[in-house]
Amino acid sequence: MPKRQFKKSQPKTEITKLPGLGMDTGGLKDDFKRYYGNRLGRDENCASLHYAYEAFSLAISDRLIERWKKTYNAYKQADSKMAYYLSMEFLMGRTLSNAMLNLGIDESAKSALYDLGLELEELVENEPDAGLGNGGLGRLAACFIDSCATLQLPVTGYGLRYEYGMFTQLIVNGEQVEKPDHWLRNGNVWEIERLEYKQRIKFGGRTETHVDEFGRKRVSWVDTHDVLAVPFDTPVPGYQNGTVNTLRLWKATATEEFNLDEFNAGDYAESVAAKNTAENITMVLYPNDANENGKALRLKQQYLLASASLQDVLERWIGRHGNDFSQFAAKNCFQLNDTHPSIAVAELMRLLIDVYGLEWYEAWLITRETMAYTNHTLLPEALERWSVSLFRSLLPRLLEIIFQINADFLTEVSARWPGDIDRQRRMSLIEEGHEQHVRMAYLAIVGSFSVNGVAELHSKLLQQGLFRDFYELWPEKFNNKTNGVTPRRWLASCNPDLAELITETIGGGWLTDLTQLKKLEKYADDKAFQKRWQEVRLNAKKRLVDYKKAEHDIDVNLDALFDVQVKRIHEYKRQLLNVLHVIHLYDRIKRGDTANWTSRCVLIGGKAAPGYFMAKRIIKLINNVSEVINNDPMVGDKLKLIFLPNYRVSGMEKICPGADLSEQISTAGKEASGTGNMKFMMNGALTIGTLDGANIEIREEVGDENFFLFGLTEQEVEEARRHYDPVGIIEADEDLKRVMNLLEMRYFNSFEPDIFDPVIASLKSPYDPWMTIADFRSFVDAQRRVEEAYRDQERWTRMSILNCAASGKFSTDRTIADYNNEIWKLTPIPALD
Numbered sequence: 001m002p003k004r005q006f007k008k009s010q011p012k013t014e015i016t017k018l019p020g021l022g023m024d025t026g027g028l029k030d031d032f033k034r035y036y037g038n039r040l041g042r043d044e045n046c047a048s049l050h051y052a053y054e055a056f057s058l059a060i061s062d063r064l065i066e067r068w069k070k071t072y073n074a075y076k077q078a079d080s081k082m083a084y085y086l087s088m089e090f091l092m093g094r095t096l097s098n099a100m101l102n103l104g105i106d107e108s109a110k111s112a113l114y115d116l117g118l119e120l121e122e123l124v125e126n127e128p129d130a131g132l133g134n135g136g137l138g139r140l141a142a143c144f145i146d147s148c149a150t151l152q153l154p155v156t157g158y159g160l161r162y163e164y165g166m167f168t169q170l171i172v173n174g175e176q177v178e179k180p181d182h183w184l185r186n187g188n189v190w191e192i193e194r195l196e197y198k199q200r201i202k203f204g205g206r207t208e209t210h211v212d213e214f215g216r217k218r219v220s221w222v223d224t225h226d227v228l229a230v231p232f233d234t235p236v237p238g239y240q241n242g243t244v245n246t247l248r249l250w251k252a253t254a255t256e257e258f259n260l261d262e263f264n265a266g267d268y269a270e271s272v273a274a275k276n277t278a279e280n281i282t283m284v285l286y287p288n289d290a291n292e293n294g295k296a297l298r299l300k301q302q303y304l305l306a307s308a309s310l311q312d313v314l315e316r317w318i319g320r321h322g323n324d325f326s327q328f329a330a331k332n333c334f335q336l337n338d339t340h341p342s343i344a345v346a347e348l349m350r351l352l353i354d355v356y357g358l359e360w361y362e363a364w365l366i367t368r369e370t371m372a373y374t375n376h377t378l379l380p381e382a383l384e385r386w387s388v389s390l391f392r393s394l395l396p397r398l399l400e401i402i403f404q405i406n407a408d409f410l411t412e413v414s415a416r417w418p419g420d421i422d423r424q425r426r427m428s429l430i431e432e433g434h435e436q437h438v439r440m441a442y443l444a445i446v447g448s449f450s451v452n453g454v455a456e457l458h459s460k461l462l463q464q465g466l467f468r469d470f471y472e473l474w475p476e477k478f479n480n481k482t483n484g485v486t487p488r489r490w491l492a493s494c495n496p497d498l499a500e501l502i503t504e505t506i507g508g509g510w511l512t513d514l515t516q517l518k519k520l521e522k523y524a525d526d527k528a529f530q531k532r533w534q535e536v537r538l539n540a541k542k543r544l545v546d547y548k549k550a551e552h553d554i555d556v557n558l559d560a561l562f563d564v565q566v567k568r569i570h571e572y573k574r575q576l577l578n579v580l581h582v583i584h585l586y587d588r589i590k591r592g593d594t595a596n597w598t599s600r601c602v603l604i605g606g607k608a609a610p611g612y613f614m615a616k617r618i619i620k621l622i623n624n625v626s627e628v629i630n631n632d633p634m635v636g637d638k639l640k641l642i643f644l645p646n647y648r649v650s651g652m653e654k655i656c657p658g659a660d661l662s663e664q665i666s667t668a669g670k671e672a673s674g675t676g677n678m679k680f681m682m683n684g685a686l687t688i689g690t691l692d693g694a695n696i697e698i699r700e701e702v703g704d705e706n707f708f709l710f711g712l713t714e715q716e717v718e719e720a721r722r723h724y725d726p727v728g729i730i731e732a733d734e735d736l737k738r739v740m741n742l743l744e745m746r747y748f749n750s751f752e753p754d755i756f757d758p759v760i761a762s763l764k765s766p767y768d769p770w771m772t773i774a775d776f777r778s779f780v781d782a783q784r785r786v787e788e789a790y791r792d793q794e795r796w797t798r799m800s801i802l803n804c805a806a807s808g809k810f811s812t813d814r815t816i817a818d819y820n821n822e823i824w825k826l827t828p829i830p831a832l833d
């Protein structure tokens, strides 16, 4: 594609100069009508709301794009340092509401729609979620780019444009059924395809060594099967500050010449079929959360992301600075979101050496000064390892580079610890054994100047456990960056009534400085304020009930305690512990132990990885228990258990404002941080939780008296593991014994014998890694304290206000400021006007 398309005689600006777009009701209405009638060609005969959504979004999008260019020009003019957030997942959710809020045109947009006879709520609901992520890690990336734009930091998000996002979860007969999520089916008005920035990505082939004209050894990677990566850009607006950053997502397509050979040989159909192979690479998001997968296609995805993004950055660099890389490290920083994109370490080396002719040592210096790595999990099963043979066939040149990095690294290790062969074996980027594997996390550590965990405890455990050897070698690389969430989406936009009450009380400064929520503390005992707080929260509970009514027509008592656990279904997150408690409450009702009863509505939601047997069985158990309890006339509205299907970002936006109690009950030491816990706290829910991940910091902020703590600590878990005897614990605890007895007598599966046997066996196993039984008593006792607190509504409301007031630390604005001050060191650049 030719880069310059203007006539030489005409100044370029003649076609790029545009009149400013009106931000008022009239301007929006005019644009809506023009898009609806002209661009989309619809009229009053069109019954579909989709086109109204599309026309309105296009009008909003225009206003983003206007600011986008100004931001880009400001960055270009400043020629400042840039950072790039490389992530296989961006769990963006919906765009329209957030765009309106951040543009500051909420009010004029509402009145424009009113005049047009349209309902904003209906348009918003028409938008599919951009579900390009699994859970916390992907949502974190989305919150991060929101905060980067709000802080006016020059940061670009790089990811993949999956044709199919996170699957839609249906519940059929109590079981999860996955439906493909073709989120692009009706088009995506928020993205712009930018063919002019496509990149060529190599796969396969072999390497050749030759000597160049200066007598230097050079390597060529030849006979490759190339694909093209085409970028699709989405604007990322900051909060009412004129800045609009970029999320650039790559789509794989076939190269133009892909079919020439076969075409000439007459095999036209065959050659067109090859196009599919190329496009397969970004066809689908792998739906595994906190689990490695090992599939070749996944490695191709990772390499495509790394290579396309690095080539994109280098191409821009060359355009500005020619072949001078002396300032490259001072002006660029790549943040790797988990090990998924860590092949970028080797790819940057390859590009600098093979394409731009740098010496190994020069390239290595640059790489080690530009790469930074964030670890997201301590679970060993999530640490990615790729077989050397797969690497050799798919990315032969990168394997050579990794071997060379490893050789140099092991020399460094043996210089530091001479003769310590075991340490060299432990630290090697190549795991030996029946088959050799590349340890991607180690590649990321060795190639980076910064390695961080995502909560205090997690970062500490990384240093003491998983990455101990590396910490001993380079303690200065290791640091912590406690996660956060963006308060724009997770308070202002999802809970407008509460946001309004807060703003009315303490002013609107909290939207960009969440620590200002502290000012709410002094209203915690104010009766009038408490009353308004209660009203707003009750309305949010109503909205949550309406939301789930679409699926479940179960009568719910709004006075009941809304006890919520929504997150991916995983054994370490212990949805099972929650179910055991629900069964225990049911058992109490059945045996008449209901004095001082607190009505409770337990809501559980989350997706299981399609291949995760136990997680799927847990979903089935929740649904079976729900069926029995909700239909038992003895229970009435004392207790309800409801499974919320298809948990996703837009769901959480309705769920978290309506929760009273937030369940954060992972086995201590297993949840790296958690971010759902922060969304709930911000919206005034109280937490029942273990000392795990960011729960620890939440409790520190809000005070022990406003947090329901239970369970073994991480150290106690490791200690208890050695003599863990769940069967003995069950025998000694009458309540637990009765719960297990109900499960074992197939009370919840009378027509489906055996289906819960694996669940029961895992609970009773002395090797159960999640030690669910060990925390049962402590959990039940903490739930008693919850009930007692909830019965005193004045006390509960006070605690709710104090939780919101103490949530200031958990804004991604703070997290990103920390990343910037300690890792990226970027200068904020205001958008040009």
Ligand SMILES: *Cc1c(COP(=O)(O)O)cnc(C)c1O
Pocket (backbone or CB within 6 Å): 134, 135, 136, 139, 566, 567, 568, 647, 648, 649, 652, 673, 674, 675, 676, 677, 679
């Ligand atoms: C916040 C969020 C998560 C992360 O939840 P955790 O409780 O931290 O595991 C996962 N999925 C969605 C849709 C979210 O919004």
